[in-house]
Amino acid sequence: MPDQQHIAWFDRHDPATEPVLGGKNTSLGILTMAGLPVPPGFAITAAAYREAFRDSGIDGTLAAMMADLDPENGVVLTRVAAEARATIVDAGLPSWLTDQVDGAYAVLSERTGQDEVPVAVRSSATCEDQPDASFAGEHDTYLWVRSAAEVQAHVLRCWASLYTDRAIAYRRQMAYAEDTAAMSVGIQQMVLPRASGVAFTLNPRNGDRSQIAIDASWGLGEAVVSGSVTPDNYLVDKVIGQITERTISSKGIEHVLVGDRVVEVEVDEARRDVPCLSDAEICAVAVLARRAERHYGCPQDVEWAIDPLLPEGENVVLLQSRPETVWSRKKMAPHASSADTFTSIVHNLLHPSGTQSVHLH
Secondary structure (H helix, E strand, O other): OOOOOOOHHHHHHOOOHHHHOOOHHHHHHHHHHOOOOOOEEEEEHHHHHHHHHHHHHHHHHHHHHHHOOOOOHHHHHHHHHHHHHHHHHHHHOOOHHHHHHHHHHHHHHHOOOOOOOOEEEEEEEEEOOOOOOOOOOOOOEEEEEEOOOOHHHHHHHHHHHHHHHHHHHHHHOOOOHHHOOEEEEEHHHHHHHHEEEEEOOOOOOOOOOOOEEEEEEEOOHHHHOOOOOOOOOEEEEOOOOOOEEEEOOOOEEEEEEEEOOOEEEOOOOOHHOOOOOOHHHHHHHHHHHHHHHHHHOOOOEEEEEOOOOOOOOOEEEEEEEEEOOOOOOOOOOOOHHHHHHHHHHHHHOOOOOOOOOOOOO
């Protein structure tokens, strides 16, 4: 196997590598080591990005492109961003890195018992670690990537996504220096879920930390994350584990695998207006989100999926967990959290919903 100095496996996470993993890959490593059900995978470090750019001279080319760029000039921004991305993709990966990536991908395929295991290739920028940043959606993710050659190609695309119009403009808006940004890339076994979505370990409508809010829809979670579908919504009481509110939406589209591509299709009429999760699955998602919150000690924004290949009761997997960034930055009124919790308990004792409940601690 080639030297793996720029490969960091999630199940061998070393805290010393976190500065070169970015927020997403650091979280996947931490959660894997904590025993949460995270699909296996590895990260290509941001140090590889920096070394490749330095060796090829791309870093100097990009610095010259960005030097006098006015992000308020949309026409120029679009042109320069496209040139920057093309420069990165056309350069290709250096041979020393392709050897490492090919070797790690082969090991992952062997571990999962699949020839050319399908993977998600996800961007994980180091600038995501900034406490005042919110880079969600700024950088690229690619689904159902197979073969070593395709993994290499999509690593380059993730690197290049550091130079989209939006990403450049956001860094300028937040006053981040260009030379502080670098890209780690996560390579993770693909899950083809029956349903998926997000969960917040507080109520995003009012910041109530005694509740877990779950958004769920059919297929892959990209439809929920992108806002292209109105998901089902559930509230679960964090203290007594009871489902206290549910809203079933008409879910018109889903992202599914067709051939070797993930595509958006219409949901068939029979499933469109029915819940995509059972009560037991809702509570299982809540338990998983609560575990992530307890591990990190702060409210979390969790991406999850129902894996149909796993046995019932073990089929909820964790795809990502990040700190919740809206309500967590606001100062809570004195005793607000305890008051909300008490009110929630009293309400549910006086008005039981008769639905499934589970202990979330």
